[in-house]
Amino acid sequence: MNVLKGSFYVFFQSYKKQNIIFWCILFSIVFLSFFLDSFFGKYISFAITISIPVYIFYSTMASKILNRTMPYFLKLGLSRIQYVLHLGLFFLAWSIAGAFIIACTHEIITFFSELLDVKDIIIIHPVLLFDTTQPFMLIVALDFVLLLFCLISGLLLNVVFYRLGTIGGYSFIGILALIPIVMVIFEWYTPLFEVLSKASVFSILSSLLLMTFLIYSVITGALRKASAIPA
């Protein structure tokens, strides 16, 4: 338990500064957009997005986390399985925190829009695809799953580069880039779009969670005997 606390302490301290800077910039942009909208909203419509920059930020952070922290933790005596487990738990906590911040910001903006009678402000969020009323818990659930997926995907990319080196990493990206091309050639996008549009939010969330878990299992297997020095 002490070791888990220590891991969380190190992860938190190592990423505290980046998190503070990111959220400060994001809130400044949101505040500025809100301010502009309340004055110029009559002439032009403003749209705010909070969640999408967070997805990008989380993916970017996760895509470097292995190089930054794994050798350090191994030196402190953690096994690879322990490291992956603690990292997974940290990702869970980080996603929940991110999801709550996003949902709370939505609520605050909505509250102030109503208070100041700013009616035409649009908050872009994936939840709009499923429910235009934007319920708080649905935003939290959706963001939690999407943020976790972003973190695990970023980590997978880091693992590929870590284990296979630069050539292997870029080859992997090349293979990933082939997927949409193959989809267009075989016209898979139409049935895929149909399936997605008909599926309920819960089935999409559970599919994403399952995929996240599968990627996490692959990562665990790939790091079982990994060296402290990247390939």
Next chain:
Amino acid sequence: MIIEARNVSKSYTHKQALENINFTIEGPKIIGFLGHNGAGKTTFLNMLAGLFSATEGEICVNGENVFNAPHVLSEICFVAESGNFQDEMTVAQSLKANSFFYPKWDEDFAKELLQVFALNPKDKVKSLSKGMVSALGIITGFASHAAITIFDEPYIGLDAAGRNTFYDLLIEQQAENPRLFLLSTHLIDEASALFEEILILHEGKLLLQKDADEWPQHVVAVKGSPNHVEQAIEGFEVIYKQSFMHEMTAVLFTNGKEIEAENITIGSVSLQDMLVYLSKKKKVGSTR
């Protein structure tokens, strides 16, 4: 604590770093882990700390393989040349992080050592000089109270006063709280008096493992005329041989055997000189 290396080999894509290493060391003791650059010291120490897996063989502590064994690794504190700390963390945060991972962490001692090495706990690791980071590593090593404490080039960038403080602390700690210290360094003249046992790696192989007291009887320099020296060294393993004017010097392993010959002088060889000879031998070998 018993460290056993059993048929340990490690190869990289284009290089064989270690080749069939076998030895046993038992602590508490201060062990000098020596060799010239590229001899395989750091590779071995990394494997002992569980950072790499061996290509063949295994490294065991008290009979248990160290790789991916957290309960064994919690007894090992590895202070490497670099990369011991997270750049974004402060000195105080780094020491606090250590306290979670080393079961016998001594916080008061760590604070005391911060003052000895004049480190500001609020400074970020990335803002520290090389010598200060080394000092932080030394503090970690001593305050961990780990049964096996490994120092791999622990004082890069530290001045002579800092290095002396390190040697004093090593002696003091070994007296008060005995453990197995493994010290790898290139400043052998400074540290050689501290070693109770010496291990020398050469080109990925274990060349020698001896108690420090036995050293003068096992490695000697023979001087004299070439004919006499050649006669005297027959049957011994020669490490290095050099002729100058009409005098020949040969450095050899005697393994305790006496050299019986006339008109020669037998002298002792310091650890530092021995490594210089080994390095010369390597260079000659590689140019041939």
